[in-house]
Amino acid sequence: MTPALSGIETEYGLVVEGRGVSEQIEDSRRLVELCPRPAFVGWDYRSETPRADLRGFSVERLSEDPEDAVFDAGRARSPMSAERADRILTNGARFYNDHGHPEYSTPECQSLSELVRHDVAGQFLVLEAARALARERGTEVKIYKNNSDFHGASFGTHESYLVPRAWGFDRLYAAVTPMLIARIVLCGAGKVGSEAHGPVRYQLSARADFFSERASVDTLYRRPVFNTRDEPHSDKSLWARLHVIAGDANMNPGATRRKIGLVRLALRLLELDAVPLWQIPDPARSMMLVSRDLDGEGRIELEARNWTTPRQVLESYLDAADEILTDDGEDAELRLVVAECRALLEARHGDPDFFRRHVDWAAKRWLLEQYRDDGDLRWDDPALPSVDVS
Numbered sequence: 001m002t003p004a005l006s007g008i009e010t011e012y013g014l015v016v017e018g019r020g021v022s023e024q025i026e027d028s029r030r031l032v033e034l035c036p037r038p039a040f041v042g043w044d045y046r047s048e049t050p051r052a053d054l055r056g057f058s059v060e061r062l063s064e065d066p067e068d069a070v071f072d073a074g075r076a077r078s079p080m081s082a083e084r085a086d087r088i089l090t091n092g093a094r095f096y097n098d099h100g101h102p103e104y105s106t107p108e109c110q111s112l113s114e115l116v117r118h119d120v121a122g123q124f125l126v127l128e129a130a131r132a133l134a135r136e137r138g139t140e141v142k143i144y145k146n147n148s149d150f151h152g153a154s155f156g157t158h159e160s161y162l163v164p165r166a167w168g169f170d171r172l173y174a175a176v177t178p179m180l181i182a183r184i185v186l187c188g189a190g191k192v193g194s195e196a197h198g199p200v201r202y203q204l205s206a207r208a209d210f211f212s213e214r215a216s217v218d219t220l221y222r223r224p225v226f227n228t229r230d231e232p233h234s235d236k237s238l239w240a241r242l243h244v245i246a247g248d249a250n251m252n253p254g255a256t257r258r259k260i261g262l263v264r265l266a267l268r269l270l271e272l273d274a275v276p277l278w279q280i281p282d283p284a285r286s287m288m289l290v291s292r293d294l295d296g297e298g299r300i301e302l303e304a305r306n307w308t309t310p311r312q313v314l315e316s317y318l319d320a321a322d323e324i325l326t327d328d329g330e331d332a333e334l335r336l337v338v339a340e341c342r343a344l345l346e347a348r349h350g351d352p353d354f355f356r357r358h359v360d361w362a363a364k365r366w367l368l369e370q371y372r373d374d375g376d377l378r379w380d381d382p383a384l385p386s387v388d389v390s
Contacts, residue, residue, distance in 0.1 A: 006260055008105070009157070009158040012102050016139065017139040029083055036128040040087070161241070161244070179265075179314075180247070181286050182310035185348065186255075187250065201379035203291040207247065225287055242263075274320045300313060315342075372384070
């Protein structure tokens with residue numbers, strides 16, 4: 001098989017000094033217009049089908065956050081092309097305003113290393129655009145690569161994978177969903193506190209609070225662990241789009257590579273008919289339980305009141321990979337991911353210094369603990385979310 005095409009779409013948090021929420025869309029649009037690189041303007045929206053569902057139908061409407069609906073009510077909206085201000089860059093990336101968040105979508109990539117480089121390039125591009133906006137306005141502009149404003153709003157880091165349509169929803173769901181939950185222990189970005197499901201001092205995932213459904217096409221409200229939006233941007237009779245919205249925005253490039261690599265490993269095992277079978281009746285609850293188990297192994301609930309751990313799920317995929325992957329092409333790159341994941345699973349409790357050099361949530365936790373010790377602060381001190389965001 002030709003290596004799977006995959007890409008990352010990251011929405012960035014934006015704060016402009018002296019400006020409020022009502023001006024966020026305008027500020028984000030202007031930031032994109034100040035794109036510091038040559039770009040094509042004129043995105044064709046006719047091929048976009050956000051209501052198309054991987055299960056073979058289209059929904060009448062997408063769910064909308066009630067708070068967003070109140071905010072948007074009565075607002076004069078510019079035409080989509082003007083509001084989004086799309087810029088198509090010479091490297092194939094797309095830079096645009098997504099409802100008040102500057103978003104950078106990498107080009108579709110075959111290798112993991114190529115995709116990571118494009119994701120990091122996006123960080124520098126957005127930062128340059130933010131500096132251009134600061135110069136134009138004569139005020140401070142801050143940009144954040146995170147997933148939450150700590151006031152109940154979440155903005156996404158989405159992944160896209162081009163997959164054969166013949167695989168179908170059921171097989172994709174069974175192959176990928178356990179991995180989306182289990183990979184949190186190796187790919188989570190970490191988060192102080194919680195915005196849902198009651199108090200917690202620290203979590204492994206910045207995004208886990210915001211999922212409540214098993215599977216659906218929605219991305220803005222009642223978010224599913226397995227998203228079914230199907231926009232392959234290719235021959236739809238042959239290809240489908242696996243759209244993953246359950247991952248965190250990672251700062252460590254190695255974590256980004258690992259995050260994408262583990263999903264591509266699940267897809268490769270699906271192609272080879274070697275996917276481990278895990279029946280997880282409530283993926284959103286299991287994601288929450290994994291995210292909140294800071295020092296244990298985590299808990300993934302199975303059918304008939306049974307349960308397992310993220311490590312056991314991950315090792316089942318890694319064991320299958322050891323049995324069947326070759327040393328050529330994409331398999332060679334995936335073998336490196338397998339070896340890295342095994343080393344990190346061993347190091348999580350045995351060598352925390354090594355673990356936190358490679359895993360975002362562990363590095364962030366260590367930094368926050370230094371800050372807490374210096375200030376003699378409790379985990380529920382309001383200063384800690386501010387440090388987390390910054």
